[in-house]
Amino acid sequence: MEDSGFSGVVRLSNVSDFIAPNLDCIIPLETRTVEKKKEESQVNIRTKKKKEDVVPAKSDDVKKSVKISLADCLACNGCITSAETVLVEEQSFGRLLEGIQNSKLAVVTISPQTFVSFAVKLQKSTGDVATLISKFFHRHGVKYILDSSFARKFAHSLAFEELHSTPSTSRPLLSSACPGFVCYAEKSHGELLIPKISKIRSPQAISGALIKGYLAKKEGLSPCDVFHAAVMPCFDKKLEASREQFKVDGTEIRETDCVVSTAELLEEITKENPEGSIEDSTVFEGDEWMTHLSRGAVIGDAGGSSGGYADRIVRDFVHQNGGVIKTTKLNKNMFSTTVESPESGEILLRVAKVYGFRNVQNLVRKMKTKKEKTDYVEIMACPGGCANGGGQIRYETMDEREKRLERVEEEYDSLKAHDTLEDWVEKVRVDWGKVDQDYRRHLFTDYKPVETNVAQALKW
Amino acid sequence: MLRQIGEFYHQGEKDDTSRVWMTCWHHGGRILASCGDDKAVRVWSLVGEPDSKLHLECRTTLDDSHTRAARSVAFSNDGKFLVSASFDASVVIYQQDDGEFAEVNKLEGHESEVKCAVFSKSDEFLATCSRDKSVWFWQQDEDEDFSVSSILQPHTQDVKQVVWHPTEDLLVSCSYDSSIRFYRYDGEDWVTQQKIDGCHVGTVWSAAFDADGHRLVTVGEDHVIQLFVRENIDSKSADQDTWKAVARHEVENTRWPLYSVAWNPTNGLIATGGGDSKIRLFKISTSSDTPIIEPLGVGRHELDVNHVTWNPNPKFSNLLTSASDDGTIKLWELEI
Numbered sequence: 152m153e154d155s156g157f158s159g160v161v162r163l164s165n166v167s168d169f170i171a172p173n174l175d176c177i178i179p180l181e182t183r184t185v186e187k188k189k190e191e192s193q194v195n196i197r198t199k200k201k202k203e204d205v206v207p208a209k210s211d212d213v214k215k216s217v218k219i220s221l222a223d224c225l226a227c228n229g230c231i232t233s234a235e236t237v238l239v240e241e242q243s244f245g246r247l248l249e250g251i252q253n254s255k256l257a258v259v260t261i262s263p264q265t266f267v268s269f270a271v272k273l274q275k276s277t278g279d280v281a282t283l284i285s286k287f288f289h290r291h292g293v294k295y296i297l298d299s300s301f302a303r304k305f306a307h308s309l310a311f312e313e314l315h316s317t318p319s320t321s322r323p324l325l326s327s328a329c330p331g332f333v334c335y336a337e338k339s340h341g342e343l344l345i346p347k348i349s350k351i352r353s354p355q356a357i358s359g360a361l362i363k364g365y366l367a368k369k370e371g372l373s374p375c376d377v378f379h380a381a382v383m384p385c386f387d388k389k390l391e392a393s394r395e396q397f398k399v400d401g402t403e404i405r406e407t408d409c410v411v412s413t414a415e416l417l418e419e420i421t422k423e424n425p426e427g428s429i430e431d432s433t434v435f436e437g438d439e440w441m442t443h444l445s446r447g448a449v450i451g452d453a454g455g456s457s458g459g460y461a462d463r464i465v466r467d468f469v470h471q472n473g474g475v476i477k478t479t480k481l482n483k484n485m486f487s488t489t490v491e492s493p494e495s496g497e498i499l500l501r502v503a504k505v506y507g508f509r510n511v512q513n514l515v516r517k518m519k520t521k522k523e524k525t526d527y528v529e530i531m532a533c534p535g536g537c538a539n540g541g542g543q544i545r546y547e548t549m550d551e552r553e554k555r556l557e558r559v560e561e562e563y564d565s566l567k568a569h570d571t572l573e574d575w576v577e578k579v580r581v582d583w584g585k586v587d588q589d590y591r592r593h594l595f596t597d598y599k600p601v602e603t604n605v606a607q608a609l610k611w
Numbered sequence: 612m613l614r615q616i617g618e619f620y621h622q623g624e625k626d627d628t629s630r631v632w633m634t635c636w637h638h639g640g641r642i643l644a645s646c647g648d649d650k651a652v653r654v655w656s657l658v659g660e661p662d663s664k665l666h667l668e669c670r671t672t673l674d675d676s677h678t679r680a681a682r683s684v685a686f687s688n689d690g691k692f693l694v695s696a697s698f699d700a701s702v703v704i705y706q707q708d709d710g711e712f713a714e715v716n717k718l719e720g721h722e723s724e725v726k727c728a729v730f731s732k733s734d735e736f737l738a739t740c741s742r743d744k745s746v747w748f749w750q751q752d753e754d755e756d757f758s759v760s761s762i763l764q765p766h767t768q769d770v771k772q773v774v775w776h777p778t779e780d781l782l783v784s785c786s787y788d789s790s791i792r793f794y795r796y797d798g799e800d801w802v803t804q805q806k807i808d809g810c811h812v813g814t815v816w817s818a819a820f821d822a823d824g825h826r827l828v829t830v831g832e833d834h835v836i837q838l839f840v841r842e843n844i845d846s847k848s849a850d851q852d853t854w855k856a857v858a859r860h861e862v863e864n865t866r867w868p869l870y871s872v873a874w875n876p877t878n879g880l881i882a883t884g885g886g887d888s889k890i891r892l893f894k895i896s897t898s899s900d901t902p903i904i905e906p907l908g909v910g911r912h913e914l915d916v917n918h919v920t921w922n923p924n925p926k927f928s929n930l931l932t933s934a935s936d937d938g939t940i941k942l943w944e945l946e947i
Contacts (some may be wrong), residue, residue: 201880482799509759509761509762510760512720512759512762513758513759515720516719516720516756516758516759519719520756536926
């Protein structure tokens, strides 16, 4: 299970559900079989039918469910649960291409971490990588290639305001962009953590709403005619895409239909274009924010490869209140930044970056004992942040991985930040407001605690 | 060979027994801690002398820390702390104050039942392992709180036990996935030093190092005792070295797993406890080129023996304790 693409946090916290649907329930109860989804994932349940207990299945039931009585359950994890692996297998590259073909408009959102991961692997500039990837998708019928950094700017613009309106008793406010962390918070420590997670949507979710809500209307289409795929640094984003909260209002249509990881995209591109060469250019129509990638221009942003939420908060705070910024590195994956009053030296703001399960655990412990004095935490499940996401391009040896990760971080930091990005965001925001008065609700979301495994209810 | 000298009910009443999972001696050999299905940890004093009526007297009952069975209990090497691991997924630290123990910390984080929690020999690290397949390393920080140092998940199934090397910061873990893993500290993080798969057919239940830390013995579901030795005793430190299997012994007259193994630091004898209610003694003879595991004597409980341990004090080097499903802790004396 080591290189499955999920963050360590999701793997560890979903362990009870996280079984490949290949195991047998060890109790030969009266159960019904489940249809095979794919060739590899076959489930075998031994059946022991008793005439009076068999309930006839409805003829239109495609998926039959499995029932095991709690009293008989040994919690051996041998049975089917809402295994996220099954959910995730739905979001394969094959499905992505199918989705594009069956839609009237296809849009792909790509994360900046994907570009730099490719750039370091293929030894090309990020601009060339953007062109390469865009051409690949355009060839397959995708009309617009978006950068998730654009959607992220929406999130950034709301972050400081949210922190400002969060009372100190409800702090630290935790960033919401990492689905690995959100899944973990909903499953464990729900009561403690959920109220503290920022309600601002992640860039992927904002992009989804933007496309199915705003863009679809602009192009005169209904959301069901639009296919939105995303290329992200981890598999956890696939889970995020299938959340209840990210469906088009009043429908079962997902705002982001399919997420594939950086590594999955590399595999596909290499199949088609092994040399990774760039072909000649075409003219792209549309607003700049929808076409800049196709033209090979990648947007950068300050604050590191995990979205720069902490840095943006600090910048906005200093912009409003002034102060001296001091940053300390606590360990490889933990940074603390304070803003001090230049006269008194009093600490006005405390912001931290916490990456990796171990640091997340320690943060949670401090929060439980109320010893945590930070105001905002940029919290990521993967050590090394998104640059080192579970779906990024992997290398063979530990040494190589470390070196390449450094290169990816450097490459990310060297991307030029566009001031014009803020202008585009403003324009779209105003336009969106015209199309949908209540558009702001699409920038926010909520969280629900999830029931943990059955074993906790057992008496022994 | 093994003479039973005392039998004590973990829960106090003979008619109300519940399984005892483990016992652990304080390094001085005069204090014993036990834990069991009754969710409690008990602290006992060893009263008497080797030649006259040694027996256990219960001093403290700590029964409001856990909401499910207490699976494992261990003293820190300096005797200051007691740690218990429970099926309720928490690890509780008790501090000793003038002979009395009180809960001072609860470490949460494991996703499911914690099977074992033990302090490293220097007490700098605490290792815990769980059914969630992971091994966690904790460290005490300035506030006398424990913070997570590393979380590793090299096993593919339930991790049953973790055991520290007697002299160095090397940990070995045993798992339902039939393998053992070794871990060392690289200065910043804990890393997997070596993986040995297929140690047993089925679960590896328990492991024990010899007094020098040159040899390791493991027992498992296949009622086999496996012996490993370090490959470069003279040239490498234990945490940088690798281990290889050199001998095995299959207990023939049983079909039940061996759940626990303990290696006497003074006389080198090995004791095992198993599902067939028996305690067996072995010694390693090195008369030929390859070491041979030789059976010696046998002791009995009424039901499965979950754990065996030798008293660490050389004064009581012939004293063995066992914990069983029959609700008792038995004291045994070795007669050579």
